[in-house]
Amino acid sequence: MLVHPGKQELSDAIAARLVTALVDAQARHDVAQVSLTGGSLGSDLWRSVATLAARSAVDWSRVEVWWGDERYLPAGDPDRNDVQNDEAGLDTLGLDPAKVHRVAGPDASDSAEASATAYASEVRACGAGGFDVMILGVGPDGHVASLFPGHPAQQATGAIAVAVHDSPKPPPDRVSLTFEALRRSREVWFVVAGADKAEAVANGLRGAGPDVSSAAQVQGEQRTLWLLDRDAAAQL
Numbered sequence: 152m153l154v155h156p157g158k159q160e161l162s163d164a165i166a167a168r169l170v171t172a173l174v175d176a177q178a179r180h181d182v183a184q185v186s187l188t189g190g191s192l193g194s195d196l197w198r199s200v201a202t203l204a205a206r207s208a209v210d211w212s213r214v215e216v217w218w219g220d221e222r223y224l225p226a227g228d229p230d231r232n233d234v235q236n237d238e239a240g241l242d243t244l245g246l247d248p249a250k251v252h253r254v255a256g257p258d259a260s261d262s263a264e265a266s267a268t269a270y271a272s273e274v275r276a277c278g279a280g281g282f283d284v285m286i287l288g289v290g291p292d293g294h295v296a297s298l299f300p301g302h303p304a305q306q307a308t309g310a311i312a313v314a315v316h317d318s319p320k321p322p323p324d325r326v327s328l329t330f331e332a333l334r335r336s337r338e339v340w341f342v343v344a345g346a347d348k349a350e351a352v353a354n355g356l357r358g359a360g361p362d363v364s365s366a367a368q369v370q371g372e373q374r375t376l377w378l379l380d381r382d383a384a385a386q387l
């Protein structure tokens with residue numbers, strides 16, 4: 152667990168850590184696989200990356216980009232995680248569009264189920280059975296990706312992605328990687344800022360059950376990091 156004084160310092164530290172992790176991953180196996188998150192910090196970190204001189208150490212054309220979840224909304228909708236990440240600077244880095252794996256919305260798929268199936272096939276086809284870095288925001292209710300505590304989607308097994316309906320947080324329809332897929336990550340980074348998340352952080356770190364914390368159900372294969380600001384760490 153690493154605690155930074157405020158949200159800006161945290162965002163800058165995540166950006167620096169990410170650049171290093173991507174350079175290391177490209178040295179290991181040519182193309183780095185990273186899975187992104189929505190939420191305010193999930194986008195802020197791209198603003199921080201954009202200010203880093205060291206970002207040029209990454210060959211962004213050799214980064215395969217995924218999302219841990221997406222709101223089931225049409226392409227370009229401002230509430231989509233990919234749109235918010237792009238607006239924060241993700242799309243200025245020189246990524247290869249063929250390596251940016253967006254979850255299909257209702258404009259490009261028949262249902263959230265069809266979208267989840269297509270996304271899972273894409274993950275499988277790219278051999279992304281192993282993400283180098285899985286970045287996950289944590290909601291005040293303990294959710295990660297679009298797996299909400301106590302929601303039936305938590306129980307999906309033998310699948311890479313799942314459709315989520317009746318999400319307690321709008322919008323109601325979403326597509327999420329499953330716990331099994333989230334865990335197939337070399338490193339899992341929980342990125343959390345704000346006093347409203349302090350209880351969720353404490354529950355995640357104490358290993359609360361799935362009805363209380365989805366975050367507590369996810370660990371990285373080699374490393375699990377909680378990257379926090381002081382407010383988010385207030386109940387530890």
Ligand SMILES: O=C1O[C@H](COP(=O)(O)O)[C@@H](O)[C@H](O)[C@H]1O
Pocket residue numbers: 188189190191192193220221222232287288289290291295296297320
């Ligand atoms: O709905 C979502 O929420 C979480 C956390 O968002 P935040 O605004 O509370 O930080 C996010 O990680 C997830 O990807 C997203 O779909």
